[in-house]
Amino acid sequence: MKEVLKVEDMSVTFELHQSEVHAVRDMNFSLAEGETLAVVGESGSGKSQAFLAIMGLLAKNGRAGGRAMMGDINLIGMEPRRLDLHRGKDIAMIFQDPMTSLNPTLKVRTQLAEVLVKHRGFDKQKATMAAVEMLERVGIPEPVKRANAYPHELSGGMRQRVMIAMALLCQPKILIADEPTTALDVTVQAQMLDLFKTLTEDFGTSLVLITHDLGVVAGVADRMMVMYGGRAVEKGGVDDLFYDPRHPYTLGLLHSTPHIAHRTARLDPIQGLPPSLEHLPRGCSFNPRCAFAFDRCLAERPPLTETGNGREKACFYEGPMAYGKVA
Amino acid sequence: MDQTPINLLEIKDLKKTFSLSGGLFSRRLTLTALENINFNIRQGETLGIVGESGCGKSTLGRCILQLLSPDEGQVLWLGQDLTRLPAEEMRQRRADLQIIFQDPLASLNPRMTVGEIIADPLRTLRPEMNKEERRARVLKIMEAVGLLPEMINRYPHEFSGGQAQRIGIARALITEPKLIVCDEPVSALDVSIQAQILNLLAELKDEFGLTLIFISHNLSVVRHVSDRILVLYLGRIVELATGDEIYDDPKHPYTRALLTAVPIPDPKLARQRNIDALKGEIPSPINPPSGCTFRTRCRFAKPFCAETRPPLEMIENGRLVACHRWREIDVPDEAVLGE
Numbered sequence: 230m231k232e233v234l235k236v237e238d239m240s241v242t243f244e245l246h247q248s249e250v251h252a253v254r255d256m257n258f259s260l261a262e263g264e265t266l267a268v269v270g271e272s273g274s275g276k277s278q279a280f281l282a283i284m285g286l287l288a289k290n291g292r293a294g295g296r297a298m299m300g301d302i303n304l305i306g307m308e309p310r311r312l313d314l315h316r317g318k319d320i321a322m323i324f325q326d327p328m329t330s331l332n333p334t335l336k337v338r339t340q341l342a343e344v345l346v347k348h349r350g351f352d353k354q355k356a357t358m359a360a361v362e363m364l365e366r367v368g369i370p371e372p373v374k375r376a377n378a379y380p381h382e383l384s385g386g387m388r389q390r391v392m393i394a395m396a397l398l399c400q401p402k403i404l405i406a407d408e409p410t411t412a413l414d415v416t417v418q419a420q421m422l423d424l425f426k427t428l429t430e431d432f433g434t435s436l437v438l439i440t441h442d443l444g445v446v447a448g449v450a451d452r453m454m455v456m457y458g459g460r461a462v463e464k465g466g467v468d469d470l471f472y473d474p475r476h477p478y479t480l481g482l483l484h485s486t487p488h489i490a491h492r493t494a495r496l497d498p499i500q501g502l503p504p505s506l507e508h509l510p511r512g513c514s515f516n517p518r519c520a521f522a523f524d525r526c527l528a529e530r531p532p533l534t535e536t537g538n539g540r541e542k543a544c545f546y547e548g549p550m551a552y553g554k555v556a
Numbered sequence: 557m558d559q560t561p562i563n564l565l566e567i568k569d570l571k572k573t574f575s576l577s578g579g580l581f582s583r584r585l586t587l588t589a590l591e592n593i594n595f596n597i598r599q600g601e602t603l604g605i606v607g608e609s610g611c612g613k614s615t616l617g618r619c620i621l622q623l624l625s626p627d628e629g630q631v632l633w634l635g636q637d638l639t640r641l642p643a644e645e646m647r648q649r650r651a652d653l654q655i656i657f658q659d660p661l662a663s664l665n666p667r668m669t670v671g672e673i674i675a676d677p678l679r680t681l682r683p684e685m686n687k688e689e690r691r692a693r694v695l696k697i698m699e700a701v702g703l704l705p706e707m708i709n710r711y712p713h714e715f716s717g718g719q720a721q722r723i724g725i726a727r728a729l730i731t732e733p734k735l736i737v738c739d740e741p742v743s744a745l746d747v748s749i750q751a752q753i754l755n756l757l758a759e760l761k762d763e764f765g766l767t768l769i770f771i772s773h774n775l776s777v778v779r780h781v782s783d784r785i786l787v788l789y790l791g792r793i794v795e796l797a798t799g800d801e802i803y804d805d806p807k808h809p810y811t812r813a814l815l816t817a818v819p820i821p822d823p824k825l826a827r828q829r830n831i832d833a834l835k836g837e838i839p840s841p842i843n844p845p846s847g848c849t850f851r852t853r854c855r856f857a858k859p860f861c862a863e864t865r866p867p868l869e870m871i872e873n874g875r876l877v878a879c880h881r882w883r884e885i886d887v888p889d890e891a892v893l894g895e
Contacts, residue, residue, distance in 0.1 A: 271746035370836070384837050385609075414608040414773060416834040419817035441747055444776070444819025448826040467823045485751035486821045487780035489803065495758065496780070498751030502716055 230261035233402045233435050234283075234320075239295035239305065241275065241282045241459075250506050252278040253459050255533070256295070260403065263429050265436040267450035267467070269443065269482070271503050275459040276439050280405045284322050285312045299403075318348045321396035325408040327388035331380040337364075337391055338376035344398045363394040367424060386417035393424065397432070404428070405437040410445060422449050443486045447471060452539075455479045458504050458514030461533055465540035475542045477519045480550050513544070521546040561598040562634075564735060564767050565620065568594055570629035572612075572619055572791075576842070587842050589615045590791045593629065594868060595876070597735070602761065602768040604782030604799070606775055606814070608838055612791040613771045617737040620769065621653050622646055651681045654728035658740035660720035664712040671708040674698065674726045681731050697726045700763065701756060718749035722756070729760065737769045742777060754781060775818045779803060787811050790841055790849040793868055796876040807877040807886060809854045848880060856885050 241253035253275040260266055270276040282293035283304055297304040299319060304312065324330050332340055341360035345351040351359065357376070364372035367390045380388055389409060396404055406425070410418040426449060428434045438450060446453055446467065453470055455463045455478060463476035474480040481499035501518040504510060513531050516522040525545050533543040570593035576585045590612045597603050605613045618624040620631055622638050631638045633649065641649065654677075657663040664673055674694045678685055685693070695705055701722045712720055721741060728736050738757065742750040758781065761768055772778050778785060778799075785802045787795040787810065795808040806812045813834045820826050834853050839845055848866050851857040861880055868878045879885075 271748060386837055414838075415775065415814060415817040415819075416608060417837060418819070419834075422819070442819065443747070443821040444826075447821050447823040448819050471821070471823050482747055483821065485748045487751075487754070487776040488821055489776040489779050489815070489818050490820065490822075490825070495755050496751040498755060499748040500752075502718065502749070503746065 230264070232259050233262050233299065234260040235296075235298045236283070237296045237298070239279065239282065239293065239297060241278045241287065242292050242294070243288070244290040244292070245507075248507065251459055252291075252506060253282070255460060257533075258454055258461070258464065260435050260437065262402070262435055263433045264452065265425070265429055265438060265450045267446040267453040268437060268439045268456060269441065269446060269453055270456035271441060273458075273503050273506060274456040275506075276456050277407050279456075280322065280407065280437060280439060284316060284320065284405065285309060286322070317344055317396075317401070318399045319401055320403040320405070321399070321401040322405040322407065323389075323392045323396050323409055325411050327385070327392040328380060330392055331388060333380055335379075336376070337378055337380065337383075341376070341391075341395055341398060344395060348399050360394070360398065363398055364391070367394045367397070368420065369394070386413055386420070389413060389417075389421060390424075393421075393428075397428070397434070400432060401434065403435045403437065405439070407439045408441070409438070411440070411442070418445070425449055443471075443482060455482070458509055459506055460514070460543065461541075462515065462544070463540075463542045464533070465538070469538065469540055474550070475536060475540070476544045477521050477546065477550060478515050481518075519546075521548070521550065561600070563596040564599045564634065565597040566630070566632040566635075567596070567620065568630040568632065570594075570616075570619060570631065571627045572615055572624065573627050585842050588791055588844070589841065590619065590626070592792060592868065595786060595793065595796055597767060597769065599734075599767055600765065601783040602770055602781050604778035604785040605769060605771045605788060606773065606778050606785060607788035608773065610790075610838055610841060611788040612841075613773075613788055614739055615791075616788070617655070617739050617769060617771050621650075621655055621737055623655070647680065651677070651731040652734045653737070654731060654733040654735070655737045655739060656721070656724050656728050656741045658743050660717055660724050660744065661712060661715075663724055664720060666712055669709050669711060670698075670703070670715075670723055673712070673723060674730055677727060677731045693730060694726075697729050700729065700760065701726045716749075717745050718753060721745060721753055725753075725756070725760070729764065732764070733766070735767045735769065737771065739771045740773070741770075743772065743774065750777075757781065775814060787814070790838065790844050792849060792878065793876060794850065794878050797873075798875075801873070801875060807871070807875070807882045808850075808879050809856050809881075809885065810850050813853075848878075850879075856881050 236256055236258050239256040243250045243252055256279055268276045281287050283297045287293060293305050295305055338357050338360050342353060342356035345356035345359055346353060361372045361376050364375055369375050369387060369390050410421050425436060429436050440446060450467045453467050454461050457478050463470060463479045470479055474483060484497040485499060499518050504514055510517050512528050513526045516526045531543045531545045533541050535541050570590055572590040574587045574589055576587055605616060607613050615624060619626045626639055671694050674697060675690045678690050703722050742753050745753060770778060770781050782799050784798050786793060789810050795811045802811060806815055836853050839852055845852045847862040847864055851861040866878045866880045868876050870876055
């Protein structure tokens with residue numbers, strides 16, 4: 230399968246008053262054409278910052294290192310003017326709250342057409358027509374009417390569709406979606422996830438889905454990467470990670486997620502809190518919350534190592550993991 | 557001996573409207589947030605309330621607690637109508653009925669210490685208690701919700717979302733309530749923390765003999781915690797049944813659609829599943845469809861569904877459903893799809 234993005238040794242650091250915080254460290258992954266990669270983790274795991282870095286959208290005090298190769302161009306550290314040639318055109322990103330990404334003072338069609346005028350040199354009329362067509366393709370009823378609306382006149386689901394339409398106008402190879410359905414109702418969420426499937430299948434777009442919701446991951450992703458404390462702790466195919474998790478954190482997330490089909494008396498959550506990035510524990514970052522931690526985990530940080538079948542994990546523990554019974 | 561459960565609350569013909577300004581030259585508009593709401597809450601149960609945004613689930617919770625005054629109908633607390641209670645008596649009654657909010661940090665006063673926040677309801681509801689008694693009570697509750705005693709003098713901003721929610725729960729518990737309305741209590745929390753809080757609520761319910769109303773848009777969470785589930789659509793009850801009945805044998809087309817839209821954390825099941833995706837979005841409650849309000853998105857709708865509003869019928873086992881066609885569509889999905 231053709232590789233569209235290869236991230237190598239990427240890191241993200243933020244300068245604070247007197248210290249530095251490492252939000253992302255040693256990140257390595259590749260993304261194939263038409264593939265959906267889910268990036269899973271809790272707040273502070275670095276999952277959003279990693280992709281903001283690739284898009285050149287870090288806050289002012291943020292700094293990215295390493296490489297994010299799209300063909301032979303490295304997006305990391307590229308100056309904004311050159312990056313603008315690729316952003317929107319080859320790689321696009323959508324966010325949880327569409328209202329923060331849409332300009333409230335401009336009509337939907339104006340905002341959409343601008344993308345085509347800028348990136349593809351369309352004239353205004355042709356751009357507007359293409360914009361309306363795209364609105365229709367992402368499932369917006371009465372696209373002409375919606376195109377003439379302002380963002381606040383649309384519902385949450387509609388706005389998210391407008392965002393997706395905008396992101397797709399230039400047919401980017403890569404679409405990064407950061408918690409795209411978190412703010413939506415389940416019925417609308419189901420419609421959006423369906424739309425994502427169509428996109429990857431029909432347009433061949435590669436999708437990065439950043440989420441905390443394992444239910445969403447199970448429905449759409451091919452592969453997943455689980456992050457904890459700024460690092461990837463487990464990677465592999467979705468079925469492998471769901472049915473045979475090898476990292477205790479992945480297992481813990483699965484046990485924390487209520488499943489509508491089988492009701493259990495008690496969930497089996499991970500104890501404790503996610504770590505502060507400023508004070509990561511020594512050794513494995515997950516060791517204070519891990520039911521399987523032993524001496525080595527407190528002293529040494531487990532590297533991400535291959536375990537066969539395209540899987541990787543960062544954990545020293547090799548024994549069986551019957552959750553809740555070992556601890 | 558089989559004991560009939562006591563109804564802690566009886567909600568009768570509840571209606572709540574909001575009046576909206578329609579702009580400078582237009583007439584005022586009326587939004588019907590809740591209408592024809594009838595159900596009971598049994599002592600010791602957890603009743604889940606689900607529905608999409610704007611369906612009225614939070615409004616219902618607030619009407620029950622008299623944080624909003626319903627336009628019509630009764631909220632009977634052990635037979636006593638709360639909607640007609642004088643303010644002072646209602647204030648006393650509030651010790652029995654508490655609430656936990658969605659955004660734990662926003663619901664805590666940033667200038668008060670954790671101890672002051674948790675003790676605050678006691679100042680009004682138990683003015684006879686002295687400082688030492690209050691402190692002892694606060695420490696006891698803090699322990700019950702998993703907060704350390706040394707946290708008593710800290711401020712809310714020093715806490716994570718999960719811990720802040722524990723503070724909110726402690727504040728609700730301090731008055732020894734009988735009923736707690738939990739309004740999206742875990743929606744703002746991380747997955748691992750969400751599970752901790754859900755387990756905590758279940759433990760506290762057993763320990764203190766609580767009755768819970770659990771409002772959430774997340775059906776998996778509601779299914780996990782609830783004994784019975786109430787499904788709302790555009791301010792009206794469409795179905796009420798036990799969790800198992802709702803899940804195994806939903807009667808209302810909206811409940812069915814809602815269930816198939818819930819993401820399942822199981823890749824093989826998720827791929828097999830035929831999602832009965834609802835078309836479109838919730839209509840505006842200002843101008844709801846005639847007849848059955850769900851008919852515009854319902855794949856079983858017939859012309860007569862637009863004419864009369866389906867009554868809320870009691871069917872077997874005390875289940876409630878409001879659909880003209882529930883009997884006809886009460887067959888396995890394949891058969892229905894083949895019609």
